[in-house]
Amino acid sequence: MNKHTWLGKVYLWFVLILLYLPIGYLIFYSFSSGHNMNHFKQFTWLHYQTLFQDNRLLAIFLQTILLALLSGLIATAIGTAGAVMIDRLQQKRQQKVFLALNNVLMVSPDVIIGASFLIFFTALGIQLNFGSVLISHVAFSIPIVVLMVLPKLKELDHTLVDAASDLGASPHQIFSRILIPAMMPGIVVGFFMALTYSLDDFAVTFFVTGNGFTTLSVEIYSRARQGIDLEINALSTIIFLFVLVLVFIYYLLTTKRFKKNGKIGGIIK
Amino acid sequence: MKGQAEMKNKRLPGLFAIPYVLWLALFVILPILLIVWYSFTNTNQYLTLQNYRTFFTNGTFLRMSLNSFWYAFLITLATLLISYPAAYFLTKLKNQQFWLLLIILPTWINLLLKAYAFIGILGRQGLVNHFLQLFGLGPVNMLFTNFGFLLVATYIEIPFMILPIYNAIAAIDPALIQASEDLGASKWQTFRFVLWPLSRAGVESGIQAIFIPSLSLFMLTRLIGGNRVITLGTAIEEYFMTTMNWNMGATIGVILIAMMILVMLLTGNKPAHGRRMHHE
Numbered sequence: 001m002n003k004h005t006w007l008g009k010v011y012l013w014f015v016l017i018l019l020y021l022p023i024g025y026l027i028f029y030s031f032s033s034g035h036n037m038n039h040f041k042q043f044t045w046l047h048y049q050t051l052f053q054d055n056r057l058l059a060i061f062l063q064t065i066l067l068a069l070l071s072g073l074i075a076t077a078i079g080t081a082g083a084v085m086i087d088r089l090q091q092k093r094q095q096k097v098f099l100a101l102n103n104v105l106m107v108s109p110d111v112i113i114g115a116s117f118l119i120f121f122t123a124l125g126i127q128l129n130f131g132s133v134l135i136s137h138v139a140f141s142i143p144i145v146v147l148m149v150l151p152k153l154k155e156l157d158h159t160l161v162d163a164a165s166d167l168g169a170s171p172h173q174i175f176s177r178i179l180i181p182a183m184m185p186g187i188v189v190g191f192f193m194a195l196t197y198s199l200d201d202f203a204v205t206f207f208v209t210g211n212g213f214t215t216l217s218v219e220i221y222s223r224a225r226q227g228i229d230l231e232i233n234a235l236s237t238i239i240f241l242f243v244l245v246l247v248f249i250y251y252l253l254t255t256k257r258f259k260k261n262g263k264i265g266g267i268i269k
Numbered sequence: 270m271k272g273q274a275e276m277k278n279k280r281l282p283g284l285f286a287i288p289y290v291l292w293l294a295l296f297v298i299l300p301i302l303l304i305v306w307y308s309f310t311n312t313n314q315y316l317t318l319q320n321y322r323t324f325f326t327n328g329t330f331l332r333m334s335l336n337s338f339w340y341a342f343l344i345t346l347a348t349l350l351i352s353y354p355a356a357y358f359l360t361k362l363k364n365q366q367f368w369l370l371l372i373i374l375p376t377w378i379n380l381l382l383k384a385y386a387f388i389g390i391l392g393r394q395g396l397v398n399h400f401l402q403l404f405g406l407g408p409v410n411m412l413f414t415n416f417g418f419l420l421v422a423t424y425i426e427i428p429f430m431i432l433p434i435y436n437a438i439a440a441i442d443p444a445l446i447q448a449s450e451d452l453g454a455s456k457w458q459t460f461r462f463v464l465w466p467l468s469r470a471g472v473e474s475g476i477q478a479i480f481i482p483s484l485s486l487f488m489l490t491r492l493i494g495g496n497r498v499i500t501l502g503t504a505i506e507e508y509f510m511t512t513m514n515w516n517m518g519a520t521i522g523v524i525l526i527a528m529m530i531l532v533m534l535l536t537g538n539k540p541a542h543g544r545r546m547h548h549e
Contacts, residue, residue, distance in 0.1 A: 008358030037389025082289030
């Protein structure tokens, strides 16, 4: 048994090293004074200096984050309302139909989403720019928010809502005092998922963006097609650190969520 | 029940759901209708079956579909072979949440950056060839080959296979494994008749989460696979962005959707929740 776990650990370390190797490789060469990722020449901060003077790339970086935050917020609002609506449907069959429709964009390949949105925008005569990208990101982030929020509503004891209403609570009070707090953990996780969807998207943005707007993914794609540019390596280091911080926050939020969950459950049951 | 329904509906005005319903209509239903409509028309907006006729009579398209299926199969198989043991060993550890986080973390790094890293790693003087030279081998050209494409695609999908399988195995009652061992089953028998059937749901959702996106990869085939049109996804991108024949592109899209539905029927219709976490 002991030997077994030892072997397992070695294997897992192997997989982990494999998973982190490309990221480490990028970061390593971001400090090389050479021009390629083959031979490490001398240690230098040069690529970071060029990166921080590259106003175009920095602007794209900020645009990408702004896009993620905006689309995340809008998708969370619409998705949460959608979850409330689905939860209020009386027939199980209706709920199933709505959920199936909800999940269409979750299972469609990105190329299909991108291509069909491109047709959609062109058919409606909508210009391809920041607006079309924002709309698309909102659109593909909504389903995950619904999927994260809906279980929280299912967990909620509906007699609680009845009791509040019997005791004279207004719809607004029920919404803000009961539904919102019950949904909150799901809303937070849903928002985070929407953020990652937006930050990570390449294919859909590639299809629906015009000349005037680009995101980091699309920019890296077009630069990478031209070959190695160690400025991108420097950028990956920054993004890796950024992601580490985000993951840390996410980790804190989700562990807090479990604690909170226990508390709410304790009060209700 | 009915009384409750009426009460429930009175509580909140239905207006708040309008954006969601609009979203369903405009961004879920309408795009599907549009892509189907485009696939049945030609560039002059006339209804025609010509696109489908071209697809099914032109050998290139059929070969590409087969190719696409074959690569998606290989990617899924390789990912499964690497991920299943990893997921299994994960369930044996302490601090499983921390290990899981370590496995998920790379998926938060932009896919484009990881693909870009492989341009360096697989290059003629890259890491892999340095390594091979230690054994007197190489240099082997891996960048811009189908093998390189398979390798990178597998690398990218591994975490998305480990997660569902881990969840499935972690949910198995350890007493069942013990019982099987106590009753004299060999390691292989325990795996074959207890562990595998009980973790199958996880494997299936992993396959679903990987096979479908693998059919439609186009960024990786462009960056790593050497700019050739080897998957359906690349073909769609080509027709929409380069050739500008949207109708043919839409036709390939409809066929891709049909293949996707086929895969979902074969692996059980569970929506793969993590799917869009790794858009291509």
